[in-house]
Amino acid sequence: MVKVEKITKTFESRRKKVVAVDSLSFSAEPKSIYGLLGPNGAGKTTTLRIISTLLKPDSGKTSVMGFDCVVRPTEVRKRIGFLTSDMKLSGNLTPKELLRFYGELSHMRDTDISNRTKELSEYLDMNDFLDKRIGKLSTGMKQKAAIAVSLIHDPEVIIFDEPTNGLDILTARTVTDFLKDYRDQGKTIIISTHIMSVAEKLCNRVGIIFKGRLVEDDTLEGLYEKFGEDNLEDVFFRIADREGVIEIV
Amino acid sequence: MFRDALIIFRKELKNIFKDARTVFAVLILPMLIMPVIFLVMNTVSTSQTRTYENTVYKLKIINLPDARFLSFLDQMFSFVIDENLSEESVRNQENSIMVEFPADAAERVRDGEKIDARLFYNSTSRGSSYGAQIVQNALSSYSSLLLSEKLLEHGLTLEDLTLISVEKRDVAPEESRGTELLATLIPYLLLIYVFAGSMNIGLDTTAGEKERGSMPVLLVNQVSRSSIAAGKILYVMTIAILNSIFTFIGLMIAFKVGGPAFGGGELNFSSLSATTLFGLFITLMTMSGLAASLIVLLGSLARNMKEGSGYVMPIYIMAIVLGVATMQMESPDNPLLYLVPFINSIFVMKDIITASFVVSRFSLMLASNLVYVSLFIYFLTRVFNSEKIMDSSGA
Numbered sequence: 001m002v003k004v005e006k007i008t009k010t011f012e013s014r015r016k017k018v019v020a021v022d023s024l025s026f027s028a029e030p031k032s033i034y035g036l037l038g039p040n041g042a043g044k045t046t047t048l049r050i051i052s053t054l055l056k057p058d059s060g061k062t063s064v065m066g067f068d069c070v071v072r073p074t075e076v077r078k079r080i081g082f083l084t085s086d087m088k089l090s091g092n093l094t095p096k097e098l099l100r101f102y103g104e105l106s107h108m109r110d111t112d113i114s115n116r117t118k119e120l121s122e123y124l125d126m127n128d129f130l131d132k133r134i135g136k137l138s139t140g141m142k143q144k145a146a147i148a149v150s151l152i153h154d155p156e157v158i159i160f161d162e163p164t165n166g167l168d169i170l171t172a173r174t175v176t177d178f179l180k181d182y183r184d185q186g187k188t189i190i191i192s193t194h195i196m197s198v199a200e201k202l203c204n205r206v207g208i209i210f211k212g213r214l215v216e217d218d219t220l221e222g223l224y225e226k227f228g229e230d231n232l233e234d235v236f237f238r239i240a241d242r243e244g245v246i247e248i249v
Numbered sequence: 250m251f252r253d254a255l256i257i258f259r260k261e262l263k264n265i266f267k268d269a270r271t272v273f274a275v276l277i278l279p280m281l282i283m284p285v286i287f288l289v290m291n292t293v294s295t296s297q298t299r300t301y302e303n304t305v306y307k308l309k310i311i312n313l314p315d316a317r318f319l320s321f322l323d324q325m326f327s328f329v330i331d332e333n334l335s336e337e338s339v340r341n342q343e344n345s346i347m348v349e350f351p352a353d354a355a356e357r358v359r360d361g362e363k364i365d366a367r368l369f370y371n372s373t374s375r376g377s378s379y380g381a382q383i384v385q386n387a388l389s390s391y392s393s394l395l396l397s398e399k400l401l402e403h404g405l406t407l408e409d410l411t412l413i414s415v416e417k418r419d420v421a422p423e424e425s426r427g428t429e430l431l432a433t434l435i436p437y438l439l440l441i442y443v444f445a446g447s448m449n450i451g452l453d454t455t456a457g458e459k460e461r462g463s464m465p466v467l468l469v470n471q472v473s474r475s476s477i478a479a480g481k482i483l484y485v486m487t488i489a490i491l492n493s494i495f496t497f498i499g500l501m502i503a504f505k506v507g508g509p510a511f512g513g514g515e516l517n518f519s520s521l522s523a524t525t526l527f528g529l530f531i532t533l534m535t536m537s538g539l540a541a542s543l544i545v546l547l548g549s550l551a552r553n554m555k556e557g558s559g560y561v562m563p564i565y566i567m568a569i570v571l572g573v574a575t576m577q578m579e580s581p582d583n584p585l586l587y588l589v590p591f592i593n594s595i596f597v598m599k600d601i602i603t604a605s606f607v608v609s610r611f612s613l614m615l616a617s618n619l620v621y622v623s624l625f626i627y628f629l630t631r632v633f634n635s636e637k638i639m640d641s642s643g644a
Contacts, residue, residue, distance in 0.1 A: 052469045055636045074471050082469040087462040092267035093260070101260040105253065105472045133267070149466060 007060030035203035257480025446492025455548030542625035
């Protein structure tokens with residue numbers, strides 16, 4: 001389970017001060033996918049990075065499986081699998097070698113790494129390129145390898161920032177199928193996206209962010225009912241209009 | 250901590266050694282480049298000399314005082330007398346030289362009087378310059394002949410003019426003789442190659458990882474930030490050491506193939522005993538550790554490779570300047586200098602090569618370098634813990 005309680009994060013530079021996340025709260029349960037929706041720059045990535053211990057909130061509290069992300073980051077890191085869409089695997093190692101490396105860093109036993117590698121490569125259909133150099137793989141293959149890397153230690157919580165961004169339709173389908181499967185296995189999944197169809201297909205619950213504030217937090221059905229719409233895109237535009245971000249003519 | 254650092258170190262090393270081009274650039278090229286440069290320079294120089302020796306020069310002698318001067322010239326190089334030569338034609342033609350004696354030169358030689366000769370050559374023509382040098386040598390030999398004849402009239406020889414004969418005796422220990430050139434070149438080249446070999450690798454493993462977006466995945470792992478720092482430094486340091494060792498081997502081969510023309514004949518290779526090499530290796534290790542930790546630290550502060558290069562380049566240039574500035578210097582006695590990073594390693598290496606090893610200097614260098622490396626690891630850990638530096642998603 002992931003709990004986010006009133007977190008605020010401000011980025012300051014010499015010229016300006018930007019409130020990236022403003023008193024944001026939500027929780028994600030096991031066996032569910034929580035989707036953070038919002039336009040670019042809304043604060044989705046910052047929120048996910050706070051949960052992943054890469055950033056510390058200025059105020060508020062975040063916990064993963066009961067462990068505070070600021071106080072006990074190592075315990076949190078043991079339990080999460082984190083992936084960003086802008087992560088580009090490269091180099092001369094093969095996916096197999098890379099999985100072994102991250103498995104060793106997670107202090108897994110040799111046999112466990114081998115078994116988990118076998119399991120993931122079959123699951124993500126990676127057997128054909130498991131022994132090929134990362135640098136020579138296609139974008140889709142690299143993304144599959146990156147997913148496998150983030151899951152090598154079988155984390156309880158999976159955090160994916162824009163999981164289907166830039167992927168072709170076939171690889172995007174593999175990713176969405178895998179997320180559904182992992183949800184059904186009882187994992188807690190949090191994703192961020194600005195693609196409404198992805199959220200509609202995957203998420204049990206959706207949080208809509210504008211300018212760092214969580215303005216709605218509900219199930220898809222709950223949102224449809226509340227706004228009298230039958231798809232997420234229309235709901236999103238209604239909320240954007242209400243928040244003064246756009247004006248519907 | 251050390252176990253995790255070793256995992257990172259092993260992974261980085263495996264990554265680099267799987268790329269044949271990188272292996273060639275980091276290990277093979279430094280070993281080949283020096284011998285190839287020396288070999289080419291030696292070949293070019295030898296062939297140039299041979300060309301000059303085989304050239305038939307055009308020569309004009311105005312007011313030749315004595316046929317014996319011609320026989321000196323005959324022994325030294327090939328020439329044809331060209332009476333049409335003038336100052337103008339020497340300027341315009343390759344391989345032309347003109348010697349002008351005064352009109353009464355023959356008489357003056359007969360009377361044992363001093364004569365002034367003028368040598369015309371073109372300094373912008375290598376052939377003319379080479380020929381002029383030969384003619385000057387012939388003039389000098391001819392002058393000695395005339396002088397000895399004059400002295401003979403007074404019952405003297407040329408040797409009688411030397412009143413003090415000097416016999417030089419080198420009392421330096423056998424093992425340190427002929428090590429000056431090695432002591433000048435080796436520390437300088439090792440310092441340069443420590444930086445040159447580790448700069449790109451160090452930036453790639455830090456700023457490059459940030460640029461590729463693979464750093465966050467490493468940072469959200471349970472491994473401590475100090476382990477990541479130590480692993481990366483160890484990796485860059487190993488590459489720097491390997492690069493320097495292969496450069497060193499290349500340099501030794503270069504001196505051998507380069508021959509005496511480049512100082513190879515004067516070098517005392519036997520001074521490089523196992524103990525000397527071990528001492529050099531320890532010094533090289535600490536110097537590489539220092540350079541690697543500095544490069545990794547600067548690379549971690551940068552957002553991308555380009556910015557990282559901007560940070561590291563001034564340090565690299567400073568290392569070159571330091572190397573050049575200390576090339577001709579002897580190791581000073583001031584102990585404070587052995588606390589100054591990089592300079593301390595250069596002087597200790599000079600001590601080791603010239604068999605003038607001083608324990609206190611070596612200890613100061615070793616201790617201070619270890620302190621610097623520890624400090625850099627501490628700062629690097631702080632950098633890895635700094636979200637402002639390691640996370641570029643915000644603001």
